[in-house]
Amino acid sequence: MITLDLTLPDCRYPIHIGRGLLDRAGELMAPVLPQPRALIVTNDVVAPLYLARLEASLAAAGIQTRAVVLPDGESHKDWQTLNLIFDALIDMRAERKTTLVALGGGVVGDMTGFAAACWQRGAPFVQVPTTLLAQVDSSVGGKTAINHPAGKNMIGAFWQPRLVLADIALLDSLPPRELSAGLAEVFKYGLIGDAGFFDWCEAQAAALMARDADALIHAVRRSCEMKADIVGQDEKEQGVRALLNLGHTFGHAIEAGLGFGVWLHGEAVAAGMLLAADLAAQLGRQSAGELDRIEALLAAVQLPVRAPDLGLDAWLSLMGHDKKVDGGHLRFVVPDGIGRASVESDVDADALARVLGGRFIAR
Numbered sequence: 001m002i003t004l005d006l007t008l009p010d011c012r013y014p015i016h017i018g019r020g021l022l023d024r025a026g027e028l029m030a031p032v033l034p035q036p037r038a039l040i041v042t043n044d045v046v047a048p049l050y051l052a053r054l055e056a057s058l059a060a061a062g063i064q065t066r067a068v069v070l071p072d073g074e075s076h077k078d079w080q081t082l083n084l085i086f087d088a089l090i091d092m093r094a095e096r097k098t099t100l101v102a103l104g105g106g107v108v109g110d111m112t113g114f115a116a117a118c119w120q121r122g123a124p125f126v127q128v129p130t131t132l133l134a135q136v137d138s139s140v141g142g143k144t145a146i147n148h149p150a151g152k153n154m155i156g157a158f159w160q161p162r163l164v165l166a167d168i169a170l171l172d173s174l175p176p177r178e179l180s181a182g183l184a185e186v187f188k189y190g191l192i193g194d195a196g197f198f199d200w201c202e203a204q205a206a207a208l209m210a211r212d213a214d215a216l217i218h219a220v221r222r223s224c225e226m227k228a229d230i231v232g233q234d235e236k237e238q239g240v241r242a243l244l245n246l247g248h249t250f251g252h253a254i255e256a257g258l259g260f261g262v263w264l265h266g267e268a269v270a271a272g273m274l275l276a277a278d279l280a281a282q283l284g285r286q287s288a289g290e291l292d293r294i295e296a297l298l299a300a301v302q303l304p305v306r307a308p309d310l311g312l313d314a315w316l317s318l319m320g321h322d323k324k325v326d327g328g329h330l331r332f333v334v335p336d337g338i339g340r341a342s343v344e345s346d347v348d349a350d351a352l353a354r355v356l357g358g359r360f361i362a363r
């Protein structure tokens with residue numbers, strides 16, 4: 001097992017990564033739980049696969065549990081489904097020290113974290129991420145939220161987990177499309193901050209797709225190291241954390257524009273990163289060769305390399321809900337070559353229009 005730490009001014013928590021950790025969940029969680037009671041939040045796809053093992057492990061460590069099983073999918077990341085968590089907490093007479101445990105992908109994790117932030121004004125929570133995307137990104141860093149029909153993650157809170165437990169073995173059951181979606185966020189780290197890691201992703205694309213354990217562990221480890229480092233510097237996204245949003249201004253517009261769940265988050269981020277890279281090229285910060293490398297890597301893992309044609313007005317309207325908007329002005333994360341990125345506030349409208357009608361838009 002590898003353990004990383006995420007250190008913030010007022011808290012610090014471990015991120016455990018390895019194979020076979022689910023059956024050690026009780027032993028690993030017990031020290032961070034303020035009382036031996038927990039509500040496990042999961043969904044109707046993950047529950048039949050992994051809930052009984054998590055319950056057994058927690059019971060063996062003396063932790064009493066209840067479980068709530070949510071409907072699966074991004075289209076259920078909403079108020080109605082969030083309320084099912086509060087109903088379960090009421091029903092079990094949960095207290096402020098009762099821990100919420102997220103067992104699932106990013107949707108379950110984001111909703112459980114938001115419920116924990118709200119429950120009695122702040123209850124402890126633990127992340128047990130079961131998708132690659134959740135293991136490399138969403139379970140770490142404390143962004144929690146639900147969607148509004150008009151925009152992604154519009155209602156939420158920064159609320160950190162007490163512990164993250166990423167068991168790579170759980171990825172064995174992940175559908176191939178979901179594995180690819182997780183790789184989009186892995187590649188993002190290379191693009192924003194580690195050219196060597198981007199090179200490694202190119203070399204290991206086939207191994208990652210084949211779920212080679214060493215390759216997956218390295219991908220999860222390096223991603224979590226980078227995320228923990230960035231969040232440790234800027235928990236509330238006042239500066240450098242915005243780089244983790246590469247591709248998301250376009251990507252979130254795709255998700256909301258097509259309807260939540262039509263494109264997976266990772267797929268929308270993949271197409272969005274290409275649009276951001278094209279914008280960088282328009283601004284003279286990306287060479288044709290670098291753009292080709294990004295496109296080739298995404299294609300190699302079956303991610304989309306063309307965004308849907310939403311139409312310029314719809315793109316601009318949807319992107320207007322981005323959380324980086326400042327004083328009514330869009331701000332984009334723009335890669336500077338490979339391995340560096342920055343936030344651009346004054347994007348030329350003509351350059352943006354060229355991107356949104358350009359070669360990375362489906363015809």
Ligand SMILES: NC(=O)c1ccc[n+]([C@@H]2O[C@H](COP(=O)([O-])OP(=O)(O)OC[C@H]3O[C@@H](n4cnc5c(N)ncnc54)[C@H](O)[C@@H]3O)[C@@H](O)[C@H]2O)c1
Pocket residue numbers: 043045046049072073074077104105106107108110130131132133134137138139140141142143144152153170171172173174175178181182265266
């Ligand atoms: N908080 C953050 O920092 C952050 C970061 C990235 C993404 N997100 C959010 O995360 C969400 C996307 O997360 P996701 O890609 O994990 O999607 P998801 O949670 O919908 O999971 C993907 C699918 O895989 C299923 N699944 C989960 N684990 C499985 C397993 N081990 N075996 C088989 N099937 C399994 C799920 O039930 C679902 O059908 C989006 O809502 C996105 O906005 C948040």
Ligand SMILES: O=C(O)C(=O)C[C@@H](O)[C@H](O)[C@H](O)COP(=O)(O)O
Pocket residue numbers: 137141143152153185237241242244245248323
């Ligand atoms: O942790 C972050 O910061 C990120 O931006 C990670 C993203 O991958 C993630 O999708 C996040 O939820 C997007 O945040 P939002 O603030 O744009 O909703």
Ligand SMILES: [Zn+2]
Pocket residue numbers: 137185248265269
């Ligand atoms: Zn994301």
